Amino acid sequence: MALDRKIAYIDLTTGKIEIKPIPLEARKKFIGGRGLDAYLLYNHAPKGCDPLGPENPLIVSGGLLTATCASATSRTHVMAKSPLTNLLGSCNMGGFFSAEMAWAGFHHLVITGKAEKPVYLWIHNGEIEIRDAGYLWGKSCTDAQWAIREELDDQEIKSMVIGPAGENLVTYACVMTGIKNSGGRSGMGCVMGAKNLKAVACRGDMDVKIAHPVDALEHNKKFIEQITSAKVNQTQGTLGTPFIWGATNCWGGVRTRNFQYNQMLYADEIEPEAIDDIATETMGPHHMAGCFGCQVHCRAKYKIQTGPLAGKYDEGPEYTSLGAFGSEPDCKKAETVLSANHLVDQYGVDNLEIGSIISWAMELFELGILTTKETAGLELRFGNDAALIEMIHQICNRSSWLGGVLADGGIPASQTIGKNSFDYLIQVKGMNNLHSDERATPALALNIATASRGSDHLRSRPAIDLYHLPEKVLRKIYSSPIPYDGPLSSEHTEYVGKPWQVFWQENCYMAVDSLGICKYHTLFLGATLPNFEDWPEVIYYNTGLEFTPEDIWAAAERCNNLERMFNLREGLKRDDPFKGDTLNHRYFDEPCRRGAPDVVGRTIDREKFSVMIDEFYGHHGWDKAGVPTAETLTRLGLKQEPSHLV
Incomplete structure (x- = not known):
């Protein structure tokens, strides 16, 4: 079954490879994908480690639902300490790679060390081999993938590669798979380059047993209808x-x-x-x-x-x-x-x-x-x-x-x-920052200021805030699975209620990334798309694991706190202009000069924004400095971290 996919620990310095099962307890607490990666990074990255040093673990994963009957679940997540920010490094990409890695027997890889010369990993039906990549070094991302297929005589191999930017240690180098699927943010390609790791190549035909296949397929038909009927996805198509x-x-x-x-x-x-x-x-x-x-x-x-x-x-x-x-x-x-x-x-x-x-x-x-x-x-x-x-x-x-x-x-x-x-x-x-301008949208400004990997539109952005949805609709969305009776506003220029929306979306996207689902198939741009209430059935039918919506929320909150704990350990401070939850001064001092009437002249109000951050921290159970309280760590079962469960 899907839960049989293993985790592999690979030391490129010594060549040692250790393969282990993923404990059920870890699945229940951290689910998989980005969530379990956050746990692995906090447990396996030494405090203060050099992002380009051999001790920095590069973690590659698929989500819990990857390679199952669930739609759009082939997201690949990569995590390490970032050479760009010296904080949490994390990226996510689509394509076919993580599904192939699952069919080859693995959901997670933890790669440490540094090879003496360029290498790539060859993963095939439960076996892992470290191979010479000297002939690949210097090749573009596309050419490197095609060359691996030629060498191994298999056109179905899926590879995650770096290009010359990663080899040259550009601190924001990508990992890539296929023509354009890119794990773009925070420099994970630079970490691969520092390890002399050109690629991870996968091919497998191992069975992935589905717990309840008929129900899984029938349920997925409903998911497909829900996803493809949304106007936002029809436009994207x-x-x-x-x-x-x-x-x-x-x-x-x-x-x-x-x-x-x-x-x-x-x-x-x-x-x-x-x-x-x-x-x-x-x-x-x-x-x-x-x-x-x-x-x-x-x-x-x-x-x-x-x-x-x-x-x-x-x-x-x-x-x-x-x-x-x-x-x-x-x-x-x-x-x-x-x-x-x-x-x-x-x-x-x-x-x-x-x-x-x-x-x-x-x-x-x-x-x-x-x-x-x-x-x-x-x-x-x-x-x-x-x-x-x-x-x-x-x-x-x-x-x-x-x-x-x-x-x-x-x-x-x-x-x-x-x-x-x-x-x-x-x-x-x-x-x-992304190219977007958040001066007219305080909720989106709060999102980019507090996102765990730096300025980000995919960590906690309440994009539906721009739709002016009625408060009744917002209340239905943002009061599930955890009740919320605080203020909400349909006005995107408002400040009140927005911290809860950002907090809710942050947990939603952590769950999405842990399951391995594409965000366009969830409540990201479409208010009618799947969220916490929809996921328990798809998890159960495909894996046999029983989660309630509240369980998924708790796991997401736990994993978000682990990312916060990692950043705090590596030097994050609330008001630090280099490592803090802050915005460039131009957001506050320079008004918007073009656009619609509700945009022109807008700035972010410093005082109101500071209050928003206080409220956002409060929803998390953090103190005024943004540090999780002892009560929060106890509630989430994080008091003993690092615990080295896996």
């Missing part, structure tokens, strides 16, 4: 995630020219409909692709039509690519967005981070903080498409002084550049 960028830009919620504006003008060429036309023209009517077990198919397949990369195939671009390579640097050409999207997929680097840090450098250049002396003559100005593309190359290859500086991440770069460059860096905990 047509336009992909870029539709989110288009809607948000129209309203005035995307940061442009780093953080000078909150709406991109004259962006017709990169609007989602324009991108869809290009994908349709180059790939035909069936141009939308999906991950394993998914009915939504939210990403486009395309070929670049013009420029130096004309004819290159890729997938996407995602919502984030339109921001990173369109609105933030104020580049309006489809060729630029599609080419940059292709380059980051090949280099293996976080599109959000690299687009943001280049846009920051562009503002510094226009302010005179950076000059042509530092850029080696490059006119690093907003709207300079060629400069954007050139800086992607320079950062991923560390081929220039500025490229190397920016490859180290925003905070180290600001310390190297000096002057007042840090003031213009839009980051939380050392991780650059």
Whole structure:
């Protein structure tokens, strides 16, 4: 059955491999995926360890429901201490890899040590082998995957790889699988590069026994209907995630020219409909692709039509690519967005981070903080498409002084550049913000300030706050499975009640990531999509485990507290501008300049925001400094951590 999938401990220094079962107690307390990974990281990462050192464990996992009859459960999670933030590192990606890893016998890998030379892991039907990867080193993410298939003579192998950015220790390098599935945030590809680990390759045909297969299949039919009938998913199946960028830009919620504006003008060429036309023209009517077990198919397949990369195939671009390579640097050409999207997929680097840090450098250049002396003559100005593309190359290859500086991440770069460059860096905990602008949405601002891995739209964002849902509907959502009778507001510019929404969404997304489900199949963008009340049946039919909605909530809360405990242990402090639950001063001091009437002129109120953080901490059972109280740790069974249960 699904619960037979094992955990493997792999030491790349010694070559030792130890395979163990995952105790049922661990499943009940931490579920799997990201939740169990948080437990493993807290237990196996030494306090204060060097993110690029051999003692930093790289943890790779699938969720509890991965490779079962449940839809869209092939998310892969990767966790380690982050070389970008020196706090929690964590990323999540779609595709086919985690399902293949489960069929090969494993749900979790804990990889420590450092190989003397480049290696990759070959996992096949319960066996793990450390193989030479010298011939793969230097290859792009796509080429490396195809080369592994050729070497092992199996075109069905699924691999998780790094590209040149990871090899060159760019602190925000990705892990990748397939053409474009990227575990983008927090530099997990850099950790792999530091371990001389080029790839993890999997192939398996081991049975995954389903506890109640007929019921599981019948129940999944209902899930599919619930998921595909949602308008948000129908739109994604047509336009992909870029539709989110288009809607948000129209309203005035995307940061442009780093953080000078909150709406991109004259962006017709990169609007989602324009991108869809290009994908349709180059790939035909069936141009939308999906991950394993998914009915939504939210990403486009395309070929670049013009420029130096004309004819290159890729997938996407995602919502984030339109921001990173369109609105933030104020580049309006489809060729630029599609080419940059292709380059980051090949280099293996976080599109959000690299687009943001280049846009920051562009503002510094226009302010005179950076000059042509530092850029080696490059006119690093907003709207300079060629400069954007050139800086992607320079950062991923560390081929220039500025490229190397920016490859180290925003905070180290600001310390190297000096002057007042840090003031213009839009980051939380050392991780650059998504391209969205939260000055008109206090709930979303609270989300990015307090997210466990740094600025984040996928950790606790109450995106449905923008829908102006009636309070009665909000009450139904946010009072289950734990009763809540506090204030709620349908107004997205309001502050009251929002801390509970962020807290609720944080537990929801932890549960989603622990089960291995795609967020688009849960209450993320659609108020009618599955949440805590829907998951017990799908867990039971597929695994035989009995959870109540309250059990899942408790497990999610427990795992979120473990992530908090890890960050606190590694130096997080509430008001620390480098490692705290803070926002850049521009959120408070510079009003929005464009957009709808409910956006123009908006800033975040410092005093009200501080009260929101107090309330958010209170919902968690944390003190005013954001530290879990003894009572909270006792209630969640975390008083004895690290316990080394697994």
